[in-house]
Amino acid sequence: MNISFVNLVYLLSAVLFILGIKGLTKPKTAVRGNTLSALAMLIAVAITLFDHHIVSFELIVLGMVLGAAVGALMAVKVQMTAMPQMVALLNGFGGGASFGLAASQYLLTLERTGFGGAPAEIIGVFFITATVLIGALTLSGSLVAFAKLQELISGKPIGFVGMKFLNGALFVAALALIALLCVNPDNQTLFWALAAVAIALGLTLVLPIGGADMPVVISLLNSYSGIAAAAAGFIMGNTVLIVTGSLVGASGIILTRIMCVAMNRSLTNVLFGVMGAGSGPAIDEDEFYAGKVKSAQPEEIAMILETASRVVIVPGFGMAMSQAQHAVRELADVLEGRGCEVEYAIHPVAGRMPGHMNVLLAEAEVPYDKLVEMDRINPTFDQTDVVIVIGANDVVNPMAREDKGSPIYGMPILNVDKAKTVVVIKRSLGSGFAGLPNPLFAKDNTLMVFGDGKKAVIDITASLDLAD
Amino acid sequence: MDMTTLVLLLALFVLALFLGVELITKVPPTLHTPLMSGTNAISGITLVGALVAAGADSHNLLINALGFAAVVLATLNVVGGYLVTNRMLAMFKKKG
Numbered sequence: 001m002n003i004s005f006v007n008l009v010y011l012l013s014a015v016l017f018i019l020g021i022k023g024l025t026k027p028k029t030a031v032r033g034n035t036l037s038a039l040a041m042l043i044a045v046a047i048t049l050f051d052h053h054i055v056s057f058e059l060i061v062l063g064m065v066l067g068a069a070v071g072a073l074m075a076v077k078v079q080m081t082a083m084p085q086m087v088a089l090l091n092g093f094g095g096g097a098s099f100g101l102a103a104s105q106y107l108l109t110l111e112r113t114g115f116g117g118a119p120a121e122i123i124g125v126f127f128i129t130a131t132v133l134i135g136a137l138t139l140s141g142s143l144v145a146f147a148k149l150q151e152l153i154s155g156k157p158i159g160f161v162g163m164k165f166l167n168g169a170l171f172v173a174a175l176a177l178i179a180l181l182c183v184n185p186d187n188q189t190l191f192w193a194l195a196a197v198a199i200a201l202g203l204t205l206v207l208p209i210g211g212a213d214m215p216v217v218i219s220l221l222n223s224y225s226g227i228a229a230a231a232a233g234f235i236m237g238n239t240v241l242i243v244t245g246s247l248v249g250a251s252g253i254i255l256t257r258i259m260c261v262a263m264n265r266s267l268t269n270v271l272f273g274v275m276g277a278g279s280g281p282a283i284d285e286d287e288f289y290a291g292k293v294k295s296a297q298p299e300e301i302a303m304i305l306e307t308a309s310r311v312v313i314v315p316g317f318g319m320a321m322s323q324a325q326h327a328v329r330e331l332a333d334v335l336e337g338r339g340c341e342v343e344y345a346i347h348p349v350a351g352r353m354p355g356h357m358n359v360l361l362a363e364a365e366v367p368y369d370k371l372v373e374m375d376r377i378n379p380t381f382d383q384t385d386v387v388i389v390i391g392a393n394d395v396v397n398p399m400a401r402e403d404k405g406s407p408i409y410g411m412p413i414l415n416v417d418k419a420k421t422v423v424v425i426k427r428s429l430g431s432g433f434a435g436l437p438n439p440l441f442a443k444d445n446t447l448m449v450f451g452d453g454k455k456a457v458i459d460i461t462a463s464l465d466l467a468d
Numbered sequence: 469m470d471m472t473t474l475v476l477l478l479a480l481f482v483l484a485l486f487l488g489v490e491l492i493t494k495v496p497p498t499l500h501t502p503l504m505s506g507t508n509a510i511s512g513i514t515l516v517g518a519l520v521a522a523g524a525d526s527h528n529l530l531i532n533a534l535g536f537a538a539v540v541l542a543t544l545n546v547v548g549g550y551l552v553t554n555r556m557l558a559m560f561k562k563k564g
Contacts, residue, residue, distance in 0.1 A: 020510075021506075024495055025499075027499060030499060031554065034506055038550045041515075041546055053524065054520060055524065057523060066543075067540040068543050070548075071544040071547035071548030074544075075552040087501070090549055093548075094514065094545050101514055104522075104535040107530060111526060111528055123474055226510075228511075229514045233517070234477060239477070242477055242481050244511070246488060247510065250485050254489060353500075353504065354503075355499065356501060359501045362556070363559050
């Protein structure tokens with residue numbers, strides 16, 4: 001088929017991708033946007049099948065059937081609480097696909113013509129090696145992220161103090177191998193060494209990163225999977241790959257930045273900071289909380305809620321862990337039935353990925369206009385009767401606002417302590433990811449309900465129902 | 469690839485990056501998870517390149533295996549990504 005015609009169709013497909021992403025900017029048009037983008041994909045794939053370079057279809061059909069079957073199965077089976085793992089895995093597959101594509105193109109060129117020394121061929125080798133580096137590290141890094149989120153390995157940072165030097169050395173080695181390959185493209189040993197270094201780099205970059213920093217890492221790997229696709233587009237000279245790959249790359253970068261701002265940390269600090277610094281003087285938690293913490297039974301909480309006219313619910317990763325989203329919504333229903341106003345306060349880094357809490361609450365059929373962002377809900381806390389914090393810790397820690405010496409000082413938080421009463425549902429007084437005690441738990445207006453999140457919420461709802 | 473093509477493709481790449489930044493900044497936090505899974509599906513566009521790689525009909529087993537793996541992974545990305553995004557987006561409802 002005529003190459004100009006194919007490129008025109010690719011242009012059409014790129015436009016549909018852009019309109020599709022534009023649709024995602026509003027909940028109302030989001031479903032249509034996603035459909036448009038799927039249509040764009042269908043068009044791009046269909047026209048490619050007419051490419052004259054394709055001479056055999058067996059592997060293609062087999063591969064697509066297998067991939068589609070597994071992909072559909074995963075998409076239908078996955079639980080909403082497991083969405084971060086799913087996204088991590090998909091990021092990895094994207095990187096892996098680009099890696100496989102680049103490696104097969106490299107070997108194919110060797111087999112057919114070999115690489116000459118012309119500038120055009122050096123450019124080709126450069127993009128092949130760049131794709132191998134980004135694709136392979138996205139693959140291995142995402143698999144580590146998946147293993148951590150799925151709790152196949154510990155969610156705690158894994159590594160040693162000098163780890164960043166190892167990362168630095170691996171990165172320099174990768175760049176050196178790329179340079180060597182540009183000069184000496186026929187050397188297969190160098191090529192596989194590069195692939196090995198890239199895979200190792202993915203492992204050592206993600207292993208030292210702990211659970212609560214996962215939103216940043218997943219966003220970053222999302223960006224890499226897009227950039228790998230764009231780099232692959234340079235290998236194939238394919239415009240639609242370049243355009244869509246860079247759109248995805250940009251998306252991941254923006255999400256990464258939003259997550260970093262929400263934690264008041266730089267990207268470098270998230271990636272390399274955790275293993276380095278011993279985090280300040282340890283605070284004795286028993287002494288910190290001694291005699292100041294008031295715990296309450298669900299029935300007592302129900303009594304307080306009876307007279308409340310405005311309640312704000314603050315969900316965190318703990319809500320996902322105990323699958324409490326439906327129970328939370330039922331409590332909100334009962335409260336609203338009594339004429340109480342209920343809203344949800346969503347911190348940008350609550351949970352394990354951007355928007356994690358929103359998806360869980362949407363699953364429980366909470367209308368999305370009840371989910372309020374941090375900046376908009378913070379001014380309303382002093383007119384709020386009761387705040388219910390369920391499974392969140394660091395994002396409501398007043399130390400971030402008040403204690404200049406604290407490692408989390410400056411991180412924007414939800415100012416729940418301004419409310420008349422704060423109810424914290426939690427398993428224990430144990431510290432959150434930052435490893436800090438939370439002065440909120442010891443405040444005069446705070447009541448702790450110890451136990452499983454889901455059970456506690458159900459008990460409160462039951463007591464509230466009995467009150468009438 | 470000659471220099472002229474390279475420069476053209478680079479221009480495309482840079483402009484698309486800027487467009488991406490402008491578009492994505494407008495996505496509300498509520499939709500960040502579907503945005504991620506949706507862009508995941510989009511990055512499966514590698515499939516377009518993978519098809520050419522897998523259809524080359526080489527006699528080298530390794531080349532075929534790599535091309536095949538690329539097709540499987542990219543298709544997985546596309547199908548899994550779009551379906552799961554659709555599933556999530558269908559849940560986002562306004563009150564009433």
